[in-house]
Amino acid sequence: MTTAPERLLTVDDLAVSYRTRHGDVHAVRDVSLHVDEGETVAVVGESGSGKSTTAAAVVRLLAPAARIERGTIDLLGRDVVQASPRELQAVRGLLVGLVPQDPTVSLNPVKRIGDQVAEVLRIHGLADRRAAGIEAVEALRRAGLPEPELRARQYPHELSGGMRQRVLIAIALVARPRLLVADEPTSALDVTVQRQILDHLDTLTAETGTGVLLITHDLGVAADRADRIVVMSQGRVVEAGTPDEVLGSPREAYTRQLLAAAPSLRGARPVSVPVALDAPPALEVRGLVKDFPLPRSGGGGTLRAVDDVSFRVPRGGTLALVGESGSGKSTTARLALRLAEPTAGQVLVGGRDVSHTRGSELRALRRQMQVVYQNPYSSLDPRWSVGQIVGEPLRAFGVGDRRTRATRTAELLDLVALPVSVAQRRPAELSGGQRQRVAIARALSVRPDLVVLDEPVSALDVSVQAQILDLLAELQRELGVTYLFISHDLAVVRQVAHDVVVLRQGRVVERGTVEDVFADPQHAYTAELLAAIPGARRPLEPATAGLVAGGER
């Protein structure tokens, strides 16, 4: 290209604040950035860094409490900040498309897919009803949705998350806008789906020269996809430049911190725990099978969610169960915990068969196995204080008296590096990372042998993820506790697990030590999962990134 690419978006000195009960909160301050034709600009930062607010400001879809205090947003010569509602309606959808964060809630549940895509064309008067319907199907096809004619007649709940995100991409691109704003477009999706979606977005925008403003918390995604990266922290731009500049030789401490935290860019697990291999396994499952009955109206029969799964978790070690949504990993964990009854197979805890344990014996068994769930926002009772939450298992099992329980609670909070004063507070007053620490403290309160960690960091920011993973590793070293770690994210697994079991459609497709599986995956599916880790296109160690020739994306 000889002519200079057209400038699509210029954000200059933008400041946005939110009115709250405790006064104004300045979410975005002095943010300047631009996007040219055919260019992908990634805005990277943690939650609360102002990146999503910046994206929302570009299309003026800010929350009601938000106010643009100053600055200009120029979209193809139009002043977005001063635009009237009518002018904004003419711009949205036509010049700028938006791909929202969570595909599962971003489509109207009572309208057909095709109508939702066609609506963009109808609003802007680009086609009559019939033509819009036909073009909508075409847009769905371009977005990579199989059988678009059928999909167009379906409702959102009949599609998977990945398919719904493709529908949203079709909606954003159907009117062929010049700029696409994608706000964490794949954060709610499995890694392999994430890769397909991002690949597809790359192709579509490359063909038409559409500029992309990509909002992400994952530096790995930004490194793979962006021409330029803008790093934001606490409402300000802290660093901007090409991926090589930003990731290769980060100037700011914050960028280095973010880089160190990104699971995909982090190297192997920090410390390896020596495991006595001859000790009896803390948990062993043999030939586990779980069938779920299918609805009679759907023809009856059963669905085999877990199919002949066997593994052992060595004492003091960590076994990771890896797989995508629906692979049966959570069901397997529920069977191991005796929260669900297996159709066939055995569960052995400390070498003892507990497959048919009931009553008080089962209760005693519960004390040896505790769980930490994925979402710390919903797994803690909002009406209880942190002290009550952490102490609950102690009360439930009648451990000690009130005083010793209080002492133990304080000890546990200290163990997970929370100040003792937190005990008086309620979960709502804590951050996501702090809440997950509370959940871990609760799980550890009765000194279990085994802790099942069900996607414990999936709901957390990358830098918080890293802290929680480090905490888990440290606790294992100190207490010798065994982990069964459930995750869809191989990048996370690499950092905490000793052994890996890869599940697909209820079956074990690969097993082995982390080193072996990551270095030399035997099954095509494992290789696919590995390749889907964002950041894989770049070398793992940031220190060596500067040596790689630039130019390549």
Add this chain to the structure above:
Amino acid sequence: MSRYLVRRLLLAAGVLWAAYTVTFLVLYALPGDPVSIMYGGESSDVTPEQLDALRAQYGLDQPLPVQYVTQLGHALRGDLGTSVVNGQPVTTLIADALPPTAQIAGLALVLAIVVGGGLAVVATATRSRRLSGFLLSLPPLGVAVPSFWFGLTLVQWFSFQIPLFPALGNQGFASAVLPAVTLALPTSALIAQMLSRSLLHTLREPYVDTALAKGASRTRVHLRHALRNAALPALTVTGLVIGGLLSGAVVTETVFSRAGLGRLTATSVSAQDIPVVQGVVLVAATVYVLVNLLIDIVYPLLDPRIVTGSRRRVTSPPPPRPADAAPEPAADRVPVTAGGTR
């Protein structure tokens, strides 16, 4: 769909039977003797022998289970017995009383939906905080105002001060207006309250932002996207308030001295006319059951997520769906709602 319908119909029949049985037990467990009431109570000059003969004639000398079975059998054939006060068949009394009540109740329901729905839409759509605050404060007021007082006030204003409508009686459509308005007040307040809550919640859903990002106007988003989703919970409430309309008719028809089901209920309860009371309860239950049956049938048409025939909501492993058997990498085929990644 037909399976679903059959299930619903069976359930509806079950509810009716239960309503009949409970009223029977409650009414016949009450102290009081229908035959004595009929003939002027204890002090009258009818001899005990004559009373016994009458009891035998009405089957009241039979043990309770026998009475229950006999009466249920009659009821199934459409015979609800005769009034112990004036000897008329209960079915005739109800058939006469039903139309005027249906008139005001139907009118009230339409008014309630239009006014309540309109208020909710305007209150949530307006940009003016004051207007929205004012409108949203009306529903609690509407529920709080006693309907007999509101009815009397309406009569005072629109019959006596400005003679627009007749104050009493059953003469034509005009006489139905004020009772209908009285009856509509608490109902519309409930609908407005429910729908505005639901709309405010729906307007915060991410798909509303998606629609705005398409370039849709606020009006379009409000009416085409938010309203239909928000109307679903309000529809359930509408089914429930229809029961309220019937009980409201008792007060309203008394205030306006209108003949109707409400008046019939009031008079037969005070006269302890047990067969009539039981008939009225049965009619009320039938209306209630039919309305809710109708809503159950309409609901899946409005909300595609409700699958008729007791199919899955969100169960832990997703049943494989044939529609998904496309040549697409497996990852895309798995619904994220599944329990897999929880």
